[in-house]
Amino acid sequence: EKGGYDHFMLKEIHEQPRAIIDTFRGRLLRSEGIIKMSGVEDNMKKLLNADRIIIAACGTSWHAGLVAEYIFEEFARIPVEVEYASEFRYRNPVISEKDVLIAISQSGETADTLAAIKLAKSKGAFVFGVCNVVGSSIARETDAGAYTHAGPEIGVASTKAFTTQITVLALMALRLARAKGTMSSSKYRLYLQEIELIPAKIERLLKVDEKVKEIAEIYQHVPNCLYLGRGFNFPVALEGALKLKEISYIHAEGYPAAEMKHGPIALIDENMPVIVIATDSEHYEKIVSNIQEIKSRKGKIIAIVTEGDHVVKNLADHVIEIPYVEEAFSPLLTTIPLQLLSYHIAVMRGCNVDQPRNLAKSVTVE
Numbered sequence: 604e605k606g607g608y609d610h611f612m613l614k615e616i617h618e619q620p621r622a623i624i625d626t627f628r629g630r631l632l633r634s635e636g637i638i639k640m641s642g643v644e645d646n647m648k649k650l651l652n653a654d655r656i657i658i659a660a661c662g663t664s665w666h667a668g669l670v671a672e673y674i675f676e677e678f679a680r681i682p683v684e685v686e687y688a689s690e691f692r693y694r695n696p697v698i699s700e701k702d703v704l705i706a707i708s709q710s711g712e713t714a715d716t717l718a719a720i721k722l723a724k725s726k727g728a729f730v731f732g733v734c735n736v737v738g739s740s741i742a743r744e745t746d747a748g749a750y751t752h753a754g755p756e757i758g759v760a761s762t763k764a765f766t767t768q769i770t771v772l773a774l775m776a777l778r779l780a781r782a783k784g785t786m787s788s789s790k791y792r793l794y795l796q797e798i799e800l801i802p803a804k805i806e807r808l809l810k811v812d813e814k815v816k817e818i819a820e821i822y823q824h825v826p827n828c829l830y831l832g833r834g835f836n837f838p839v840a841l842e843g844a845l846k847l848k849e850i851s852y853i854h855a856e857g858y859p860a861a862e863m864k865h866g867p868i869a870l871i872d873e874n875m876p877v878i879v880i881a882t883d884s885e886h887y888e889k890i891v892s893n894i895q896e897i898k899s900r901k902g903k904i905i906a907i908v909t910e911g912d913h914v915v916k917n918l919a920d921h922v923i924e925i926p927y928v929e930e931a932f933s934p935l936l937t938t939i940p941l942q943l944l945s946y947h948i949a950v951m952r953g954c955n956v957d958q959p960r961n962l963a964k965s966v967t968v969e
C-alpha cells in the first residue's frame with residue numbers, strides 16, 4: 604500500500620504532481636481561459652462584497668492560510684487575516700455578516716477549526732471550507748467549499764495536503780481577481796499558464812532527492828536549525844521548521860528573514876545550520892544580504908535557489924535548485940526540498956516518520 608516507498612510520507616511527497624493535477628480537474632480550464640469552482644461561482648456576490656477574509660486553521664493548514672494571505676492580497680486586493688483557530692475561537696473576535704471565513708483543514712475534523720466555524724457562523728459570517736476529506740465534519744458545517752482532492756494522506760506530517768490547499772486557494776484568488784478586475788487579462792492568462800506547469804516542475808524538482816539526502820547526511824545530528832524566508836516564502840520557512848520538528852525531533856524555528864536581526868541572529872555560530880529560501884523574487888537582494896550576515900557569523904547556509912543562480916551559490920555552503928516559477932506560486936516548489944530534507948534526517952535518526960511520538964493525524968480534542 605506504500606506503493607514501493609519505505610514510508611507513506613515519502614509516497615505522499617512523490618504524489619504531489621498527481622495530487623495537484625487532481626486539484627485542477629474540472630476547475631482549471633486553461634485553453635478556455637477560465638477557472639470554474641462551483642463553491643465560488645454560487646457565492647460570488649458574498650465573496651466579492653466581503654470587507655475582509657479571515658482564514659482560520661491549525662498547524663500546516665495554518666501555514667497554507669498564510670501563503671493564501673499573500674496571494675489573495677496580491678491578486679484580488681481583499682484584506683486577509685490569518686488566525687490560529689484555537690486563538691480565534693476564544694478571543695471574542697470582531698466578526699460581522701460582511702466577513703468571509705475560510706477554514707482550512709486536511710482532515711476536516713480538527714476541533715478548534717470546527718469551533719471557529721461555528722463561532723463565525725453565529726455572527727453571520729459566510730463560511731467557506733477547504734478540506735481534503737470528503738464528507739468530514741468541517742465540510743458539512745461550512746456554507747460552501749472546495750475539496751483539495753489530494754487523496755488520503757496517511758503520514759502524520761502533512762505534505763500533499765499543504766500543496767493542494769495552496770493550489771485551491773490560488774485558483775480561488777485568481778478567479779476572484781478576474782471577477783473584481785484587480786488583475787489584467789494578460790497577467791491572468793500568464794498565471795493560468797504558470798499554475799498549470801506546476802505539477803511538471805515538481806516532478807522535475809523531485810530529482811533533487813539525492814542531493815538533499817547528502818545534505819541530510821551532514822546535518823542529521825544537529826540540535827537546532829533555523830529556517831528563513833521572505834514574502835510568499837516566509838510561511839514556507841515556518842512549514843519547513845514544523846516538518847523538521849515533528850518528525851526528526853530537532854528543534855527548529857522559522858522566521859521572516861528580516862526579523863533575524865531582532866533576536867535570532869544571536870543564535871548563529873559555526874554549528875547552526877540556516878536554511879534560506881533565496882529564490883528569484885522581488886526581495887532577492889535583501890535575502891542575499893541576510894545570507895551575508897549569517898556567513899559573517901560563520902553560520903552554515905543551505906539555500907534554496909532558482910536554477911541558474913550565481914550570487915547565492917557563491918555564498919552558500921549548499922544549494923538546492925528549483926525550476927523558475929512566478930514568485931506567487933513559488934511556495935509550491937520551495938516546500939518540496941524542505942519536506943525531503945526533514946524526511947531524510949528523520950529516517951537517518953531512526954525516527955518513526957509516519958507516526959511521530961505524541962502526535963495524532965487529526966486533533967479532534969482541544
Ligand code: M6R
Binds near residue numbers: 665709710711762964
Ligand atoms: O487536519 P488539519 O489540516 O485540520 O490538521 C491541522 C494540523 O493538526 C496539522 O496540519 C498538523 O500540524 C500536521 N501534523 C503538520 O504536519
